[in-house]
Amino acid sequence: xxxxxxxxxxxxxxxxxxxxxxxxxxxxxxxxxxxxxxxxxxxxxxxxxxxxxxxxxxxxxxxxxxxxxxxxxxxxxxxxxxxxxxxxxxxxxxxxxxxxxxxxxxxxxxxxxxxxxxxxxxxxxxxxxxxxxxxxxxxxxxxxxxxxxxxxxxxxxxxxxxxxxxxxxxxxxxxxxxxxxxxxxxxxxxxxxxxxxxxxxxxxxxxxxxxxxxxxxxxxxxxxxxxxxxxxxxxxxxxxxxxxxxxxxxxxxxxxxxxxxxxxxxxxxxxxxxxxxxxxxxxxxxxxxxxxxxxxxxxxxxxxxxxxxxxxxxxxxxxxxxxxxxxxxxxxxxxxxxxxxxxxxxxxxxxxxxxxxxxxxxxxxxxxxxxxxxxxxxxxxxxxxxxxxxxxxxxxxxxxxxxxxxxxxxxxxxxxxxxxxxxxxxxxxxxxxxxxxxxxxxxxxxxxxxxxxxxxxxxxxxxxxx
Amino acid sequence: xxxxxxxxxxxxxxxxxxxxxxxxxxxxxxxxxxxxxxxxxxxxxxxxxxxxxxxxxxxxxxxxxxxxxxxxxx
Numbered sequence: 001x002x003x004x005x006x007x008x009x010x011x012x013x014x015x016x017x018x019x020x021x022x023x024x025x026x027x028x029x030x031x032x033x034x035x036x037x038x039x040x041x042x043x044x045x046x047x048x049x050x051x052x053x054x055x056x057x058x059x060x061x062x063x064x065x066x067x068x069x070x071x072x073x074x075x076x077x078x079x080x081x082x083x084x085x086x087x088x089x090x091x092x093x094x095x096x097x098x099x100x101x102x103x104x105x106x107x108x109x110x111x112x113x114x115x116x117x118x119x120x121x122x123x124x125x126x127x128x129x130x131x132x133x134x135x136x137x138x139x140x141x142x143x144x145x146x147x148x149x150x151x152x153x154x155x156x157x158x159x160x161x162x163x164x165x166x167x168x169x170x171x172x173x174x175x176x177x178x179x180x181x182x183x184x185x186x187x188x189x190x191x192x193x194x195x196x197x198x199x200x201x202x203x204x205x206x207x208x209x210x211x212x213x214x215x216x217x218x219x220x221x222x223x224x225x226x227x228x229x230x231x232x233x234x235x236x237x238x239x240x241x242x243x244x245x246x247x248x249x250x251x252x253x254x255x256x257x258x259x260x261x262x263x264x265x266x267x268x269x270x271x272x273x274x275x276x277x278x279x280x281x282x283x284x285x286x287x288x289x290x291x292x293x294x295x296x297x298x299x300x301x302x303x304x305x306x307x308x309x310x311x312x313x314x315x316x317x318x319x320x321x322x323x324x325x326x327x328x329x330x331x332x333x334x335x336x337x338x339x340x341x342x343x344x345x346x347x348x349x350x351x352x353x354x355x356x357x358x359x360x361x362x363x364x365x366x367x368x369x370x371x372x373x374x375x376x377x378x379x380x381x382x383x384x385x386x387x388x389x390x391x392x393x394x395x396x397x398x399x400x401x402x403x404x405x406x407x408x409x410x411x412x413x414x415x416x417x418x419x420x421x422x423x424x425x426x427x428x429x430x431x432x433x434x435x436x437x438x439x440x441x442x443x444x445x446x447x448x449x450x451x452x453x454x455x456x457x458x459x460x461x462x463x464x465x466x
Numbered sequence: 467x468x469x470x471x472x473x474x475x476x477x478x479x480x481x482x483x484x485x486x487x488x489x490x491x492x493x494x495x496x497x498x499x500x501x502x503x504x505x506x507x508x509x510x511x512x513x514x515x516x517x518x519x520x521x522x523x524x525x526x527x528x529x530x531x532x533x534x535x536x537x538x539x540x
Contacts, residue, residue, distance in 0.1 A: 232506055233485035236521075239504040243525050247503045288501050290485050299489045299498050359469060367529060386471075386497055386529055 005132035007142040008202060010193045012222040021185040022158040022195045024082070024167045024286075024293035032072040034079055034165050036302040038450075039294065040309070041082040041283045042166070044089025046208070046273035047313035048417040051088035053112050053426045054313045057433020058398055059096060059103060062309075064434075067450050082286070082293070084169040084182075084279040086272035088417075089311065090207040091152070094200050097161045097168035098153060110152050112426050116419035119151075120144055139215035141205050149201030158183070158203075159196040167293065169282045171272035172206040175216055176264065179253045180275040182282055183207075186291075190230065190257040191267065192222030206269040210417075212334065216268040221261050230258055233291045250285060278312050280349040287356065298391055305392045307446060307465075308353060311433070312399040316413040350397065354464075357393040361463040364390075392455065394465035396442045398433065408432075470524035471497035471532035472505075477539045480509035497532040500524055507535050516540045 042062075044055040062077035069079065085093035091111050096103045123129050123143055132138050149155050161168055170183040181187060183203040188195040206217035237244075237251035257264070272279070286292030287306070290299075297303050321328045321336070328336070367385055374382050403409040412432060415425065437443055445465040449455065455466045474482045476492040483489065484505050489498055492509065507520045515537045527533045 231485070233487075236485060236504045236506055239523075240502070243504075243523065244502040247501055290487055290489075290500060290505070295500075296487050296489060299500075301490075301496070363469070363529060370530070386473075386495075386532065 005135035005138035007138055007218060008145075008199060010188070010191075010195075010219045010222075011197050012220075013189075013192050013194045013225045013228070015225050016189075016228050020159055020162055020196050022162045022183075022188075023185045025163050025165060032074075034081065035070055036081075036297055037304045038069050038079045038307070039297065039303045039305065040076070040080045040307045041084065041294075042080055042093075043279040043283060043308065043310045044083065044085040044093050045278040045310075045312045045314065046087025046089060046271065046417075047315065048088040048208075048210075048419050049112060049116070049421045049426070050315070050415050050417065050429060051311075051313035052091045053421065053429035054398070054433040055085075055089050055092040055311050056103070056107060056112065057430035058309065058311050058437050059092065060430065061434040061437045063101075063104065065447070067447070069450060080166045082165070082167040082169065082283065084171065084282045085207065086171050086277055086279045087208040087210070088313070088419075089279065090170045090204045090272070091148075093168050094153065094161075094170060094204050097166060098156050098200060108426070112421075113423055114420075116147075118420060120147060120419075123147065141209045141215045141217050144209075144214060145199065145202040145205035145217065148204055149199050153199070153201045153204070156200050157197050158200060161200065162196060169279070170200075170203045170207045171276065171279055171282060172203070172209070172217070172269035173272055173274040175268045175270045177253070177256070178275060180272070180281055181206075181267070181269055186231075187254070189228065190254050191219065192224045192228075192261075193219070207272045209270045211270060211274065214271075216270050219267040219269065221257055221265050221267055223261060224258060230255060231291050233289065237289075247289065250289060276349055277314070278310055278349055280308070280310055280353055283308055284349070284352055284356065303391060305394065305449075307394040307396070309396045309398065309437070309443075310350065310353070312350075312397065314399060314401075315415055315417070316401075350395075353395050357395050357464055360391060360393050392449070392466070394442065394446050394449075396437070396440050396446065396465065398436045398440065400432070400436075402436055402440065403432070469499050470502050470527045471529055472500060472507075472522070472524060472527070472535065473497050473532050474507060474509075474535045474537070476509060476515055476537040478514065480511070480515060480537070483508045483510055492537070497529065509537055514539055 045051050059077065063075050065076040066073060067076050083093040095107050124140065129143060172181045174181045183195060185195050202217055209216055234251040234255050237247045240248045286294040289295060321332060371385055400409055400412040403412065442465040449466055474492050480492050481488060482492055484507050502525055504521065504523050507522060509515045512518055520535045522533055522535055524533050
């Protein structure tokens with residue numbers, strides 16, 4: 001029993017993954033259903049049960065928010081096209097992706113109200129489990145994945161997520177490179193693997209394999225199937241080292257798996273928060289790059305409004321190491337080293353998305369201002385200016401820092417990162433998630449705009465979500 | 467990362483494919499918005515159009531002066 005325990009190895013592709021592959025669904029939405037014209041992405045951060053509960057509260061509020069879009073009345077939640085998540089947020093994202101509205105019926109009981117880490121500890125000290133853990137190919141995170149698969153995700157694989165929206169992107173971190181690794185078929189193509197048969201619970205376990213406490217989840221980098229070629233854009237982007245380092249890095253990070261199969265036959269994944277703790281990077285990449293699932297839709301003018309709701313359960317606990325004169329011990333330093341980048345990188349990612357939003361607004365203003373000057377000049381034959389697609393972007397942030405009451409803010413900013421919270425804390429987190437979204441100025445502007453309010457035009461008005 | 471602008475011209479109306487992704491038709495009113503970088507532009511069906519593809523580097527374009535790619539009818 002002990003020596004032969006082995007984690008579930010990802011399957012090789014036997015040909016290019018086409019039918020049933022886990023990619024963004026291309027099919028046109030049903031009439032009255034989820035449209036492309038209002039394209040909504042949610043991002044759920046890490047932060048254990050705290051993050052999962054905050055995300056759940058936001059989901060409840062989105063379900064309760066009624067909109068009318070293109071003549072059809074519906075909850076705003078019905079327009080969500082993608083959810084990108086990290087760590088604790090991945091539980092809520094994967095559960096909704098698999099089971100839809102059942103989230104509101106039993107997710108609390110199946111995850112939020114449970115003492116997951118207690119249950120894990122109980123299994124860890126079970127004599128049978130101890131034997132299995134003696135195997136070099138079976139670790140604590142494999143045990144966690146089994147627990148999640150049995151008690152939360154009903155053993156479902158990614159084939160159950162395929163072909164419908166929202167498209168759920170579960171993110172982990174490649175420990176060898178520090179780069180983001182997402183559980184999508186595009187990512188699995190370059191490791192020659194079929195994601196559709198891979199358990200969702202293992203992806204969630206990888207996404208939430210918190211450094212030191214949980215072990216990495218491992219994948220095999222299989223040979224590419226016969227006839228498979230990387231997407232054309234990856235090759236082109238390799239020319240952009242000097243012109244666009246971000247695009248070059250994005251392509252390089254994918255192609256390295258394909259080109260270094262001998263040197264890197266195994267991939268070991270840790271908590272997604274180490275590469276991007278708020279899950280925004282995949283959405284930004286899909287918006288920026290032509291191979292992403294958002295950019296082609298924008299170019300083809302299928303998207304009128306692009307909305308991102310970033311749910312960030314970041315905390316700011318009272319720091320202990322700065323209170324003592326002596327330097328922190330090795331364990332404290334190891335913990336800090338493995339988690340310190342999480343918040344710094346998160347800030348950077350939010351700013352990146354704000355820049356995206358501002359850039360679109362500036363371009364529209366620029367053209368409008370030019371046109372105004374041309375019209376004022378009363379030329380006999382005024383030149384015709386080009387146009388750009390009338391895309392309106394919106395970034396809504398949901399985070400504890402927005403709470404106006406200092407005591408309440410500090411209460412939430414000091415909640416622990418754990419897989420066990422008191423029911424009262426879960427209640428409070430769900431309630432505050434709903435309230436933070438409802439009271440967000442950007443969200444309020446979005447709802448007014450969806451109801452037909454004219455866009456902001458004045459230089460002092462915040463264009464975001466207008 | 468700035469946005470670049472591209473217009474694809476051809477005397478005959480064709481579908482424009484960039485990096486094997488359909489992005490619209492030739493001579494569209496609005497320039498195509500892409501991230502800075504290198505792209506392969508093709509028309510489909512390719513019959514009668516030359517060259518068979520363009521490799522373009524989009525850098526420092528503006529809305530007023532986008533990069534213009536020209537395909538001719540052979």
